[in-house]
Amino acid sequence: MIGSGPAPVELAGMSLAGPVLVAAGCGGTGPELAPYLPDEGLAVLGGFVTRSITLNPRAGDHRPLVVETPSGLLHAAGLPSPGLEPFLATELPWLARSGTRVVVSITGSTLGEHAELARRLGRAPGLSAIEVPVSGEPFHAASLVSAVARDLPRGVPVLAKIRPDLLRVVETARAVLDAGAGAVVVGDALPAALPDGRPAGLSGPAIRPVALRCVTEVRAALPDAPVVGGGGIMTADDARSFLAAGAVAVQVGTALLHDPTTAAHLAAELASTRPAPQEDTAP
Numbered sequence: 001m002i003g004s005g006p007a008p009v010e011l012a013g014m015s016l017a018g019p020v021l022v023a024a025g026c027g028g029t030g031p032e033l034a035p036y037l038p039d040e041g042l043a044v045l046g047g048f049v050t051r052s053i054t055l056n057p058r059a060g061d062h063r064p065l066v067v068e069t070p071s072g073l074l075h076a077a078g079l080p081s082p083g084l085e086p087f088l089a090t091e092l093p094w095l096a097r098s099g100t101r102v103v104v105s106i107t108g109s110t111l112g113e114h115a116e117l118a119r120r121l122g123r124a125p126g127l128s129a130i131e132v133p134v135s136g137e138p139f140h141a142a143s144l145v146s147a148v149a150r151d152l153p154r155g156v157p158v159l160a161k162i163r164p165d166l167l168r169v170v171e172t173a174r175a176v177l178d179a180g181a182g183a184v185v186v187g188d189a190l191p192a193a194l195p196d197g198r199p200a201g202l203s204g205p206a207i208r209p210v211a212l213r214c215v216t217e218v219r220a221a222l223p224d225a226p227v228v229g230g231g232g233i234m235t236a237d238d239a240r241s242f243l244a245a246g247a248v249a250v251q252v253g254t255a256l257l258h259d260p261t262t263a264a265h266l267a268a269e270l271a272s273t274r275p276a277p278q279e280d281t282a283p
Protein backbone atom coordinates (compact mmCIF):
# COMPACT_ATOMS: atom_id res chain seq x y z
CA MET A 1 0.00 0.00 0.00
CA ILE A 2 1.14 3.49 -0.72
CA GLY A 3 0.85 6.32 1.84
CA SER A 4 0.35 9.97 1.07
CA GLY A 5 1.76 13.13 2.60
CA PRO A 6 5.19 13.35 4.09
CA ALA A 7 6.06 10.86 6.83
CA PRO A 8 7.31 12.69 9.93
CA VAL A 9 10.86 11.82 10.92
CA GLU A 10 12.40 11.96 14.41
CA LEU A 11 15.90 13.40 14.50
CA ALA A 12 17.82 14.38 17.63
CA GLY A 13 14.62 15.01 19.58
CA MET A 14 13.01 17.01 16.75
CA SER A 15 10.07 15.96 14.67
CA LEU A 16 10.69 16.80 11.00
CA ALA A 17 7.85 16.96 8.47
CA GLY A 18 9.77 14.61 6.17
CA PRO A 19 13.23 13.23 5.45
CA VAL A 20 14.47 15.81 2.91
CA LEU A 21 16.50 18.82 4.08
CA VAL A 22 18.18 21.56 2.08
CA ALA A 23 21.97 21.32 2.59
CA ALA A 24 23.96 24.28 3.90
CA GLY A 25 24.75 26.98 1.38
CA CYS A 26 22.62 25.48 -1.40
CA GLY A 27 19.21 27.08 -0.83
CA GLY A 28 20.29 30.72 -0.79
CA THR A 29 18.89 32.53 2.22
CA GLY A 30 15.50 30.82 1.84
CA PRO A 31 13.24 33.15 -0.19
CA GLU A 32 15.15 32.29 -3.39
CA LEU A 33 13.74 28.75 -3.22
CA ALA A 34 10.13 29.82 -2.62
CA PRO A 35 9.13 30.17 -6.32
CA TYR A 36 10.20 26.56 -6.90
CA LEU A 37 8.11 25.06 -4.11
CA PRO A 38 4.37 24.29 -3.85
CA ASP A 39 2.03 26.66 -1.98
CA GLU A 40 3.10 25.31 1.42
CA GLY A 41 6.61 26.59 0.64
CA LEU A 42 9.51 25.33 2.71
CA ALA A 43 7.03 23.57 5.02
CA VAL A 44 7.00 20.61 2.58
CA LEU A 45 10.60 19.94 3.57
CA GLY A 46 12.04 18.30 6.66
CA GLY A 47 14.26 21.31 7.24
CA PHE A 48 16.39 24.07 5.82
CA VAL A 49 20.06 24.35 6.71
CA THR A 50 21.39 27.88 6.28
CA ARG A 51 24.76 28.67 4.74
CA SER A 52 27.45 28.73 7.41
CA ILE A 53 27.12 31.91 9.49
CA THR A 54 30.18 33.57 10.98
CA LEU A 55 30.21 35.80 14.05
CA ASN A 56 31.76 38.76 12.25
CA PRO A 57 31.44 39.87 8.63
CA ARG A 58 33.97 38.15 6.39
CA ALA A 59 34.96 39.61 3.04
CA GLY A 60 35.67 36.25 1.40
CA ASP A 61 37.27 35.63 -1.95
CA HIS A 62 35.60 37.45 -4.83
CA ARG A 63 37.32 35.55 -7.63
CA PRO A 64 35.14 32.93 -9.36
CA LEU A 65 33.91 30.59 -6.67
CA VAL A 66 32.05 27.76 -8.34
CA VAL A 67 33.46 25.59 -11.14
CA GLU A 68 31.64 22.75 -12.84
CA THR A 69 33.48 19.43 -13.31
CA PRO A 70 32.26 16.44 -15.38
CA SER A 71 30.52 14.94 -12.35
CA GLY A 72 30.18 17.57 -9.69
CA LEU A 73 30.79 21.12 -8.52
CA LEU A 74 33.89 22.67 -7.02
CA HIS A 75 33.24 25.60 -4.72
CA ALA A 76 36.03 27.69 -3.31
CA ALA A 77 36.63 27.78 0.42
CA GLY A 78 36.28 31.07 2.29
CA LEU A 79 32.92 32.26 0.99
CA PRO A 80 31.94 35.83 1.95
CA SER A 81 29.68 36.13 5.00
CA PRO A 82 27.69 39.10 6.35
CA GLY A 83 28.17 37.98 9.97
CA LEU A 84 25.63 37.20 12.67
CA GLU A 85 23.82 40.54 13.14
CA PRO A 86 22.24 40.88 9.66
CA PHE A 87 21.37 37.19 9.78
CA LEU A 88 19.49 37.63 13.08
CA ALA A 89 17.78 40.80 11.83
CA THR A 90 16.45 39.58 8.48
CA GLU A 91 17.22 36.04 7.35
CA LEU A 92 16.35 34.10 10.50
CA PRO A 93 12.96 35.84 11.06
CA TRP A 94 11.92 35.01 7.46
CA LEU A 95 12.96 31.37 7.86
CA ALA A 96 11.23 31.16 11.26
CA ARG A 97 7.93 32.09 9.56
CA SER A 98 8.43 29.63 6.71
CA GLY A 99 7.01 26.63 8.59
CA THR A 100 10.06 24.40 8.26
CA ARG A 101 12.69 23.35 10.78
CA VAL A 102 15.46 25.94 10.70
CA VAL A 103 18.94 24.55 11.20
CA VAL A 104 21.57 27.26 11.41
CA SER A 105 25.02 26.24 10.25
CA ILE A 106 27.82 28.04 12.05
CA THR A 107 31.53 28.37 11.45
CA GLY A 108 34.39 30.26 13.02
CA SER A 109 38.13 30.29 13.56
CA THR A 110 38.15 29.56 17.30
CA LEU A 111 36.22 27.58 19.89
CA GLY A 112 35.28 30.91 21.48
CA GLU A 113 33.67 32.15 18.26
CA HIS A 114 31.66 28.95 17.96
CA ALA A 115 30.58 29.19 21.58
CA GLU A 116 29.47 32.80 21.20
CA LEU A 117 27.51 31.96 18.05
CA ALA A 118 25.79 29.14 19.96
CA ARG A 119 24.99 31.46 22.89
CA ARG A 120 23.49 34.16 20.70
CA LEU A 121 21.64 31.88 18.29
CA GLY A 122 20.44 29.43 20.93
CA ARG A 123 17.70 31.72 22.18
CA ALA A 124 16.74 33.24 18.84
CA PRO A 125 13.08 32.59 18.00
CA GLY A 126 12.61 30.03 15.25
CA LEU A 127 15.88 28.16 15.62
CA SER A 128 15.48 24.36 15.77
CA ALA A 129 19.08 23.15 15.73
CA ILE A 130 22.67 24.16 15.09
CA GLU A 131 24.78 22.41 12.48
CA VAL A 132 28.52 22.64 12.79
CA PRO A 133 30.87 21.41 10.07
CA VAL A 134 33.89 19.70 11.64
CA SER A 135 37.13 18.50 10.11
CA GLY A 136 40.59 17.47 11.23
CA GLU A 137 41.43 15.14 14.10
CA PRO A 138 38.43 13.54 15.85
CA PHE A 139 39.38 15.10 19.19
CA HIS A 140 39.33 18.59 17.59
CA ALA A 141 35.91 17.83 16.17
CA ALA A 142 34.77 16.68 19.60
CA SER A 143 35.99 19.85 21.35
CA LEU A 144 34.18 22.00 18.81
CA VAL A 145 30.95 20.11 19.34
CA SER A 146 31.17 20.27 23.12
CA ALA A 147 31.93 24.02 23.02
CA VAL A 148 28.78 24.55 20.96
CA ALA A 149 26.57 22.09 22.88
CA ARG A 150 27.57 23.60 26.25
CA ASP A 151 26.25 27.01 25.25
CA LEU A 152 22.95 25.92 23.76
CA PRO A 153 19.68 25.72 25.72
CA ARG A 154 18.41 22.21 26.44
CA GLY A 155 16.33 20.95 23.56
CA VAL A 156 18.39 22.63 20.84
CA PRO A 157 20.50 19.83 19.35
CA VAL A 158 23.86 20.08 17.61
CA LEU A 159 24.19 18.32 14.29
CA ALA A 160 27.87 17.62 13.60
CA LYS A 161 28.61 17.65 9.88
CA ILE A 162 31.52 15.38 9.04
CA ARG A 163 33.34 14.76 5.80
CA PRO A 164 32.83 11.52 3.91
CA ASP A 165 36.42 10.50 4.58
CA LEU A 166 36.35 6.74 4.97
CA LEU A 167 39.56 6.60 7.01
CA ARG A 168 38.18 8.80 9.77
CA VAL A 169 34.44 8.88 9.48
CA VAL A 170 33.60 6.26 12.12
CA GLU A 171 36.11 7.58 14.66
CA THR A 172 34.90 11.14 14.10
CA ALA A 173 31.23 10.16 14.33
CA ARG A 174 31.89 8.36 17.63
CA ALA A 175 33.87 11.32 19.00
CA VAL A 176 31.24 13.95 18.16
CA LEU A 177 28.35 11.85 19.46
CA ASP A 178 30.25 11.26 22.72
CA ALA A 179 30.85 15.02 22.88
CA GLY A 180 27.13 15.74 22.79
CA ALA A 181 26.08 15.90 19.14
CA GLY A 182 22.45 14.89 18.69
CA ALA A 183 23.15 13.51 15.22
CA VAL A 184 25.87 13.30 12.61
CA VAL A 185 25.51 14.63 9.11
CA VAL A 186 27.70 12.43 6.93
CA GLY A 187 28.24 14.05 3.60
CA ASP A 188 30.10 17.32 3.47
CA ALA A 189 31.99 18.28 0.31
CA LEU A 190 35.30 16.45 -0.16
CA PRO A 191 38.51 18.50 -0.01
CA ALA A 192 39.68 19.31 -3.54
CA ALA A 193 41.22 22.20 -5.50
CA LEU A 194 40.08 24.63 -8.19
CA PRO A 195 42.10 24.51 -11.43
CA ASP A 196 44.16 27.46 -10.12
CA GLY A 197 45.07 25.49 -6.99
CA ARG A 198 42.87 27.30 -4.50
CA PRO A 199 41.32 25.01 -1.88
CA ALA A 200 37.77 23.98 -2.78
CA GLY A 201 35.10 21.48 -1.87
CA LEU A 202 33.94 18.86 -4.37
CA SER A 203 30.19 18.16 -4.27
CA GLY A 204 27.62 16.46 -6.44
CA PRO A 205 27.31 13.02 -8.06
CA ALA A 206 31.09 12.45 -7.94
CA ILE A 207 30.99 12.06 -4.16
CA ARG A 208 27.73 10.11 -3.79
CA PRO A 209 29.19 6.57 -3.73
CA VAL A 210 31.85 7.69 -1.25
CA ALA A 211 29.31 9.38 1.02
CA LEU A 212 27.02 6.36 0.84
CA ARG A 213 29.87 4.04 1.86
CA CYS A 214 30.60 6.34 4.80
CA VAL A 215 26.98 6.30 5.98
CA THR A 216 27.01 2.50 5.72
CA GLU A 217 30.22 2.24 7.75
CA VAL A 218 29.01 4.62 10.46
CA ARG A 219 25.75 2.73 10.87
CA ALA A 220 27.57 -0.62 10.93
CA ALA A 221 29.93 0.54 13.67
CA LEU A 222 27.39 2.65 15.58
CA PRO A 223 23.99 1.08 14.93
CA ASP A 224 22.16 3.54 17.19
CA ALA A 225 23.78 6.65 15.72
CA PRO A 226 21.27 9.11 14.28
CA VAL A 227 22.69 9.85 10.82
CA VAL A 228 21.70 12.35 8.15
CA GLY A 229 23.17 11.36 4.79
CA GLY A 230 24.13 13.56 1.91
CA GLY A 231 26.46 14.03 -0.99
CA GLY A 232 25.41 14.00 -4.62
CA ILE A 233 21.75 13.18 -4.08
CA MET A 234 20.00 14.10 -7.34
CA THR A 235 17.01 11.72 -7.50
CA ALA A 236 14.54 10.02 -5.18
CA ASP A 237 16.36 6.72 -5.77
CA ASP A 238 19.61 8.32 -4.61
CA ALA A 239 17.84 9.48 -1.44
CA ARG A 240 16.37 6.00 -0.92
CA SER A 241 19.88 4.47 -1.07
CA PHE A 242 20.96 6.68 1.84
CA LEU A 243 17.78 5.92 3.80
CA ALA A 244 18.24 2.19 3.13
CA ALA A 245 21.81 2.48 4.43
CA GLY A 246 20.38 3.68 7.73
CA ALA A 247 20.19 7.48 7.40
CA VAL A 248 17.05 8.90 9.00
CA ALA A 249 17.06 11.92 6.71
CA VAL A 250 18.97 13.28 3.72
CA GLN A 251 20.40 16.63 2.66
CA VAL A 252 20.23 17.88 -0.91
CA GLY A 253 22.72 20.49 -2.10
CA THR A 254 24.26 20.63 -5.56
CA ALA A 255 21.07 19.24 -7.15
CA LEU A 256 19.32 22.50 -6.17
CA LEU A 257 21.88 24.58 -8.01
CA HIS A 258 21.07 22.62 -11.18
CA ASP A 259 17.31 22.57 -10.58
CA PRO A 260 15.84 24.35 -7.54
CA THR A 261 12.62 22.30 -7.77
CA THR A 262 14.54 19.14 -6.81
CA ALA A 263 13.93 19.47 -3.06
CA ALA A 264 10.16 19.62 -3.46
CA HIS A 265 10.15 16.82 -6.05
CA LEU A 266 12.18 14.54 -3.84
CA ALA A 267 10.00 15.28 -0.82
CA ALA A 268 6.84 14.54 -2.82
CA GLU A 269 8.25 11.39 -4.45
CA LEU A 270 9.46 9.93 -1.17
CA ALA A 271 6.12 10.75 0.47
CA SER A 272 4.12 9.15 -2.34
CA THR A 273 6.00 5.85 -2.15
CA ARG A 274 6.33 5.48 1.57
CA PRO A 275 4.62 2.41 3.03
CA ALA A 276 1.22 3.23 4.48
CA PRO A 277 0.74 2.62 8.22
CA GLN A 278 -0.25 -0.99 8.88
CA GLU A 279 -3.96 -1.47 9.47
CA ASP A 280 -4.80 -3.30 12.65
CA THR A 281 -5.69 -6.80 11.42
CA ALA A 282 -5.67 -8.50 14.79
CA PRO A 283 -8.69 -10.76 15.23
Ligand SMILES: Cc1cc2nc3c(=O)[nH]c(=O)nc-3n(C[C@H](O)[C@H](O)[C@H](O)COP(=O)(O)O)c2cc1C
Residues within 6 Å of the ligand: 023, 024, 025, 026, 050, 051, 052, 066, 073, 075, 105, 133, 161, 187, 188, 189, 202, 203, 204, 205, 207, 230, 231, 232, 233, 251, 252, 253, 254, 255
Ligand atom coordinates in the same frame (compact mmCIF):
# COMPACT_ATOMS: atom_id res chain seq x y z
C1 LIG B 1 27.88 26.46 -3.60
C2 LIG B 1 27.97 25.65 -2.35
C3 LIG B 1 27.99 26.31 -1.11
C4 LIG B 1 28.10 25.57 0.07
N1 LIG B 1 28.12 26.22 1.27
C5 LIG B 1 28.22 25.52 2.42
C6 LIG B 1 28.22 26.18 3.68
O1 LIG B 1 28.10 27.40 3.78
N2 LIG B 1 28.35 25.40 4.79
C7 LIG B 1 28.46 24.02 4.74
O2 LIG B 1 28.56 23.38 5.79
N3 LIG B 1 28.43 23.37 3.56
C8 LIG B 1 28.31 24.08 2.41
N4 LIG B 1 28.28 23.42 1.21
C9 LIG B 1 28.32 21.93 1.21
C10 LIG B 1 26.90 21.35 1.08
O3 LIG B 1 26.08 21.73 2.17
C11 LIG B 1 26.90 19.81 0.99
O4 LIG B 1 27.28 19.25 2.22
C12 LIG B 1 27.86 19.30 -0.07
O5 LIG B 1 27.81 20.10 -1.23
C13 LIG B 1 27.56 17.82 -0.44
O6 LIG B 1 26.22 17.67 -0.85
P1 LIG B 1 25.76 17.80 -2.39
O7 LIG B 1 26.65 16.91 -3.19
O8 LIG B 1 24.31 17.38 -2.40
O9 LIG B 1 25.94 19.23 -2.77
C14 LIG B 1 28.17 24.14 0.01
C15 LIG B 1 28.11 23.49 -1.23
C16 LIG B 1 28.03 24.23 -2.41
C17 LIG B 1 27.98 23.48 -3.72
